[in-house]
Amino acid sequence: xxxxxxxxxxxxxxxxxxxxxxxxxxxxxxxxxxxxxxxxxxxxxxxxxxxxxxxxxxxxxxxxxxxxxxxxxxxxxxxxxxxxxxxxxxxxxxxxxxxxxxxxxxxxxxxxxxxxxxxxxxxxxxxxxxxxxxxxxxx
Amino acid sequence: xxxxxxxxxxxxxxxxxxxxxxxxxxxxxxxxxxxxxxxxxxxxxxxxxxxxxxxxxxxxxxxxxxxxxxxxxxxxxxxxxxxxxxxxxxxxxxxxxxxxxxxxxxxxxxxxxxxxxxxxxxxxxxxxxxxxxxxxxxx
Amino acid sequence: xxxxxxxxxxxxxxxxxxxxxxxxxxxxxxxxxxxxxxxxxxxxxxxxxxxxxxxxxxxxxxxxxxxxxxxxxxxxxxxxxxxxxxxxxxxxxxxxxxxxxxxxxxxxxxxxxxxxxxxxxxxxxxxxxxxxxxxxxxx
Numbered sequence: 001x002x003x004x005x006x007x008x009x010x011x012x013x014x015x016x017x018x019x020x021x022x023x024x025x026x027x028x029x030x031x032x033x034x035x036x037x038x039x040x041x042x043x044x045x046x047x048x049x050x051x052x053x054x055x056x057x058x059x060x061x062x063x064x065x066x067x068x069x070x071x072x073x074x075x076x077x078x079x080x081x082x083x084x085x086x087x088x089x090x091x092x093x094x095x096x097x098x099x100x101x102x103x104x105x106x107x108x109x110x111x112x113x114x115x116x117x118x119x120x121x122x123x124x125x126x127x128x129x130x131x132x133x134x135x136x137x138x139x
Numbered sequence: 140x141x142x143x144x145x146x147x148x149x150x151x152x153x154x155x156x157x158x159x160x161x162x163x164x165x166x167x168x169x170x171x172x173x174x175x176x177x178x179x180x181x182x183x184x185x186x187x188x189x190x191x192x193x194x195x196x197x198x199x200x201x202x203x204x205x206x207x208x209x210x211x212x213x214x215x216x217x218x219x220x221x222x223x224x225x226x227x228x229x230x231x232x233x234x235x236x237x238x239x240x241x242x243x244x245x246x247x248x249x250x251x252x253x254x255x256x257x258x259x260x261x262x263x264x265x266x267x268x269x270x271x272x273x274x275x276x277x278x
Numbered sequence: 279x280x281x282x283x284x285x286x287x288x289x290x291x292x293x294x295x296x297x298x299x300x301x302x303x304x305x306x307x308x309x310x311x312x313x314x315x316x317x318x319x320x321x322x323x324x325x326x327x328x329x330x331x332x333x334x335x336x337x338x339x340x341x342x343x344x345x346x347x348x349x350x351x352x353x354x355x356x357x358x359x360x361x362x363x364x365x366x367x368x369x370x371x372x373x374x375x376x377x378x379x380x381x382x383x384x385x386x387x388x389x390x391x392x393x394x395x396x397x398x399x400x401x402x403x404x405x406x407x408x409x410x411x412x413x414x415x416x417x
Contacts, residue, residue, distance in 0.1 A: 277279065
């Protein structure tokens with residue numbers, strides 16, 4: 001069994017924003033030389049998500065509106081967490097809905113995806129350096 | 140390390156519906172010959188979920204009502220994604236809540252489950268052919 | 279490839295409650311002797327979650343209030359599942375939001391975490407014995 005590790009770094013210039021990281025993950029899989037196995041991709045910060053869905057800007061806007069409905073940012077005072085130094089309680093909740101991680105099969109050296117699957121990093125508390133982990137195991 | 144790959148295909152005859160796939164996943168584990176490892180089961184379409192919960196029809200009706208409350212199908216016009224060819228934005232959101240994938244331990248050739256754990260495939264945009272991936276790694 | 283299996287047992291003395299299990303998971307990783315690999319940690323009961331977020335009591339209170347808003351316990355009669363022997367339908371829904379499992383990378387014998395990542399077990403139907411599974415594979 002072999003393993004490979006790589007970090008991706010982000011600095012989103014808005015409070016919230018998402019980035020398609022599919023190519024970066026495939027690149028890591030290729031670098032690893034692993035042909036059959038699993039790749040774990042996870043946010044290393046607790047107000048960010050890694051998730052799999054479609055590249056479609058309308059859908060991404062729908063996610064934004066929907067997450068704001070289920071876990072609204074304002075008013076900040078509604079959250080006990082915001083009594084501390086951070087004002088990002090909504091980001092912890094939004095990340096919970098979108099998920100921390102994706103586990104993806106590697107088959108013949110390639111991400112084993114259905115037609116529309118793409119991997120995204122979604123930051124809910126941007127304007128700072130944040131990172132995600134790619135860990136690959138297999139043979 | 141060995142690996143094994145299998146797809147499951149579905150054609151749900153309603154917009155939404157769920158199928159118990161526990162036996163199919165155990166069958167794949169048995170076919171693989173792998174005794175100790177992990178199995179990843181994921182939807183390969185982005186409006187479907189694989190999740191673990193109980194076989195109980197009352198609970199499944201509760202899921203249906205609850206998901207419709209958190210991510211309502213109608214009116215279709217509330218979603219930007221529905222301005223395109225598809226009318227399934229709610230399916231993308233419902234799948235986000237239920238999750239894309241389950242990772243399950245294999246111990247002594249068997250799905251290592253608590254008493255009530257069962258694996259389900261849940262389609263939120265049915266009436267078409269869709270698939271899920273089973274990828275097993277271990278020894 | 280090596281594998282290691284361990285169960286953690288819980289008996290939460292309230293209907294809902296959470297426990298930080300980060301040290302217990304790291305201990306299992308150390309016991310396994312595995313230096314590079316993946317660890318799966320999952321609830322073995324279907325009204326409990328394993329999730330990764332911050333140790334911060336204000337945030338934990340926010341989770342409690344938020345989950346009760348998205349999937350309220352009362353009135354029990356609103357759920358078909360509660361017509362049976364159990365009155366825990368809300369627990370099945372809350373666990374769906376928080377997730378069943380976490381998959382974590384192991385690098386150099388250590389949980390490969392960002393600064394604030396901690397693993398929690400969250401019970402939504404306590405006052406009984408429940409368990410979680412730790413399964414480690416790697417080398």
